[in-house]
Amino acid sequence: MKEGKKILFEHIDVPGIEGIATYRSCGGYQSVDKALTSMTATEVVHDVITSGLRGRGGAGFQTGTKWNFLAKPEGVPRYLVCNADESEPGTFKDRYLMEKIPHLLIEGMIVSSYALGVNKAYIYIRGEYFYLYKILEQAIEEAYKAGWLGQNILNSQYNLDLYMHIGAGAYICGEETALLESLEGKRGNPRIKPPFPAVAGLYGCPTVVNNVETIAAVPYIVQHGGEHYASFGTEKSTGTKLISASGHINKPGVYEIELGLPVEEFIYSDSYCGGIRNGNELKAVVAGGSSVPILPKHLILQTPDGQPRLMSYESLSEGGFAAGTMLGSGGFIVMDETTSIVMNLHTFARFYHHESCGQCSPCREGTGWMEKILHKILDGHGTLSDIDLLWDIQSKIEGKTICALGDAAAWPVASAIRHFRPEFEAYIKDPSAIKKFSHYNEKYKIAETAI
Amino acid sequence: MPEITIDGQKIEFNQGMTILEAARSRGGDLVPPTMCYYSKLKDTGGYCRTCIVKVEAESVKNPRALPKPVASCRTLAQDGMVVKNQTSPEVLEARAGVVEFLLINHPLDCPVCDQAGECSLQDLGYEHGKMDTRYEFKRREFEQRDIGDKIKLHMNRCILCYRCVKTAEQITDGRVHGVCSRGDVAEISTYIEQAIDNDFSGNVIDVCPVGALTDKTFRFKNRVWFTKPVDAHRDCQKCCGKVRLWYKGEDILRVTARKDLYGEVENWICNECRFEKKKTAEWVIEGPSKVDRHSVVSANHYLAPEMKNDLSKLILNPDAGNNAGSSPLSKEQE
Numbered sequence: 001m002k003e004g005k006k007i008l009f010e011h012i013d014v015p016g017i018e019g020i021a022t023y024r025s026c027g028g029y030q031s032v033d034k035a036l037t038s039m040t041a042t043e044v045v046h047d048v049i050t051s052g053l054r055g056r057g058g059a060g061f062q063t064g065t066k067w068n069f070l071a072k073p074e075g076v077p078r079y080l081v082c083n084a085d086e087s088e089p090g091t092f093k094d095r096y097l098m099e100k101i102p103h104l105l106i107e108g109m110i111v112s113s114y115a116l117g118v119n120k121a122y123i124y125i126r127g128e129y130f131y132l133y134k135i136l137e138q139a140i141e142e143a144y145k146a147g148w149l150g151q152n153i154l155n156s157q158y159n160l161d162l163y164m165h166i167g168a169g170a171y172i173c174g175e176e177t178a179l180l181e182s183l184e185g186k187r188g189n190p191r192i193k194p195p196f197p198a199v200a201g202l203y204g205c206p207t208v209v210n211n212v213e214t215i216a217a218v219p220y221i222v223q224h225g226g227e228h229y230a231s232f233g234t235e236k237s238t239g240t241k242l243i244s245a246s247g248h249i250n251k252p253g254v255y256e257i258e259l260g261l262p263v264e265e266f267i268y269s270d271s272y273c274g275g276i277r278n279g280n281e282l283k284a285v286v287a288g289g290s291s292v293p294i295l296p297k298h299l300i301l302q303t304p305d306g307q308p309r310l311m312s313y314e315s316l317s318e319g320g321f322a323a324g325t326m327l328g329s330g331g332f333i334v335m336d337e338t339t340s341i342v343m344n345l346h347t348f349a350r351f352y353h354h355e356s357c358g359q360c361s362p363c364r365e366g367t368g369w370m371e372k373i374l375h376k377i378l379d380g381h382g383t384l385s386d387i388d389l390l391w392d393i394q395s396k397i398e399g400k401t402i403c404a405l406g407d408a409a410a411w412p413v414a415s416a417i418r419h420f421r422p423e424f425e426a427y428i429k430d431p432s433a434i435k436k437f438s439h440y441n442e443k444y445k446i447a448e449t450a451i
Numbered sequence: 452m453p454e455i456t457i458d459g460q461k462i463e464f465n466q467g468m469t470i471l472e473a474a475r476s477r478g479g480d481l482v483p484p485t486m487c488y489y490s491k492l493k494d495t496g497g498y499c500r501t502c503i504v505k506v507e508a509e510s511v512k513n514p515r516a517l518p519k520p521v522a523s524c525r526t527l528a529q530d531g532m533v534v535k536n537q538t539s540p541e542v543l544e545a546r547a548g549v550v551e552f553l554l555i556n557h558p559l560d561c562p563v564c565d566q567a568g569e570c571s572l573q574d575l576g577y578e579h580g581k582m583d584t585r586y587e588f589k590r591r592e593f594e595q596r597d598i599g600d601k602i603k604l605h606m607n608r609c610i611l612c613y614r615c616v617k618t619a620e621q622i623t624d625g626r627v628h629g630v631c632s633r634g635d636v637a638e639i640s641t642y643i644e645q646a647i648d649n650d651f652s653g654n655v656i657d658v659c660p661v662g663a664l665t666d667k668t669f670r671f672k673n674r675v676w677f678t679k680p681v682d683a684h685r686d687c688q689k690c691c692g693k694v695r696l697w698y699k700g701e702d703i704l705r706v707t708a709r710k711d712l713y714g715e716v717e718n719w720i721c722n723e724c725r726f727e728k729k730k731t732a733e734w735v736i737e738g739p740s741k742v743d744r745h746s747v748v749s750a751n752h753y754l755a756p757e758m759k760n761d762l763s764k765l766i767l768n769p770d771a772g773n774n775a776g777s778s779p780l781s782k783e784q785e
Contacts, residue, residue: 170633187630192496194527353635356633356635357633357634358633358634358637359498359613360497360498360499361610361611364611364634364637365552365555365556366552367634367635369555369586372588389585392548396549396552399519400500400548400549401500402497
């Protein structure tokens with residue numbers, strides 16, 4: 001079987017890759033050399049545009065377009081902020097990347113900053129990743145010592161300072177404008193857009209906020225050219241993507257896949273997830289982190305028109321929200337037949353209730369209400385009208401909030417009801433049906449094949 | 452001059468105005484309701500989502516419809532923009548949803564709330580809400596707190612509009628209160644139980660759309676609709692001294708700032724005028740206030756529609772219904 005192209009993880013298993021010497025011997029920092037000595041900033045941006053790279057944080061927006069939007073007024077500093085506040089449930093790819101190969105992120109930050117004309121860049125990392133903060137600080141120090149950061153890098157007259165900032169454990173600070181507020185030392189409330197960060201971001205200056213994985217892909221693009229990167233993946237989803245596979249599979253972990261890989265192959269192939277644990281039947285998949293719609297087996301393996309579904313932005317969203325989902329941040333949560341969708345949804349709802357910032361009313365009040373209704377159903381006191389009520393609440397949150405957290409809270413509820421309504425009804429009609437899932441109280445037994 | 456169409460009406464506006472400002476320049480039914488927006492303060496609005504409208508066409512240059520409803524208080528009007536407010540069932544439905552959200556954790560203690568009668572949430576609930584609630588769980592509860600000796604914070608009633616935070620930030624020196632915690636347990640709180648203590652702190656009472664921040668010198672003294680508003684002024688060293696006195700008989704029960712059509716303060720007043728000058732001799736009386744604002748009580752909203760029709764025959768002056776203190780209901784009660 002053909003192994004997919006590895007771009008980010010090419011050298012991930014080299015011992016000592018977290019140190020600058022080994023990283024350099026594996027070809028590290030060559031892109032900085034190339035960009036600073038032989039390319040103009042516009043050429044780098046152009047390469048990123050032709051590469052078709054899309055934001056890996058969840059929204060999947062074209063990175064090149066985003067960079068192009070960056071306002072460039074005279075005499076005003078610009079900023080690049082790396083969003084390492086990876087908090088989406090089911091997503092742990094950035095953590096792996098930063099832990100194993102921190103210099104890749106730093107290299108990406110330097111090249112991207114150069115392309116955007118930025119002299120001060122920030123990495124905003126979540127508070128729970130404190131150990132990664134230490135790893136990255138160490139790597140930044142090494143990069144400063146080796147002359148990749150600081151004043152007059154490679155005698156090119158280009159200066160760059162890179163700073164780390166640690167969050168304090170709020171999911172909402174992964175939303176780019178809340179992240180900027182938090183970085184400025186304020187309460188992490190999302191800002192009202194417009195203006196977008198490209199016009200008025202950090203300290204009111206033009207700012208680009210990119211995900212860790214997006215920035216880590218830039219060195220390869222610069223070194224090998226945008227067209228070469230675009231030759232991987234599909235036409236609309238170029239390159240590779242890190243997928244955090246978790247749930248009831250034999251081999252959970254972080255996989256780098258070439259976009260366009262069939263979902264079925266990803267779940268069942270031994271190179272990837274290795275099939276469902278204990279030979280169980282697949283029930284449902286949340287394909288891109290807890291926010292995206294959940295899909296039942298028949299819709300995740302095939303598109304509504306019977307084509308095999310692929311791991312790509314366009315294929316996963318085929319069928320709209322009625323029958324599709326999103327690639328999101330690549331948090332691939334697999335559920336087997338022993339999973340209770342309602343219990344799972346309750347967990348998600350509890351999460352969004354806990355993490356809502358409380359700024360705008362639909363999300364602040366609606367997320368708590370949905371959680372309470374789900375709790376009531378699981379307690380055996382639900383009524384059939386509660387399902388319609390849940391549906392109505394989610395429809396009144398979706399699209400009516402300041403930031404995407406409202407949508408993220410609404411979509412899992414909507415999709416669970418859309419695809420698994422009979423399960424809700426079964427619980428309500430016969431509360432004892434919940435007992436079937438008493439194994440939820442047992443401690444999880446992890447399959448031996450899982451490493 | 453650029454032109455925007457709201458509910459089929461063409462309105463000329465100045466560049467830089469929001470949809471809401473353009474709508475207010477025309478007035479009438481096409482103005483979206485607001486809870487958190489405050490034209491006298493900077494950077495307010497966008498939080499409560501009651502003013503959401505549907506944009507059918509963004510501008511002349513870009514005549515596409517926007518996929519999601521937008522907050523009219525924060526979205527700039529553009530030439531050729533087509534907006535639907537009252538005429539869009541989708542907007543009305545979404546707005547009813549927002550009202551429901553705002554009310555699920557609200558204690559609905561209007562009978563003992565000092566704000567009743569001039570409460571924006573009452574107006575909103577009546578005009579845009581539904582008859583019933585579908586919420587059946589325990590409402591969130593907070594302890595009542597004093598912030599300073601003159602202001603009571605009743606957090607249960609708060610809708611987190613952030614107006615008082617912005618007021619403190621923009622008109623006083625050194626804000627000592629803000630929003631703590633997050634989600635539906637977020638609360639207005641002072642910095643480690645610090646009292647709000649400066650000359651203009653009382654204005655947070657006026658900007659509060661609900662009864663979360665109330666004047667302790669007026670608490671439980673009277674219902675607002677039994678008091679008569681009178682405009683008055685005095686020579687004040689700290690503020691403009693232009694206020695509204697609320698009389699019950701010969702006594703001044705309360706002093707507030709003057710408010711405009713949308714219930715927004717016209718001029719900020721100082722705490723001395725607000726809390727300490729409660730004798731008629733201390734003021735130069737200008738005359739009864741013209742209150743255009745239609746509060747729930749003054750406009751007889753509490754009556755069932757059929758009763759309202761009967762009563763309207765009794766009203767000789769058709770404008771009387773819009774005058775607080777001169778509506779048939781308050782006449783009867785006097």
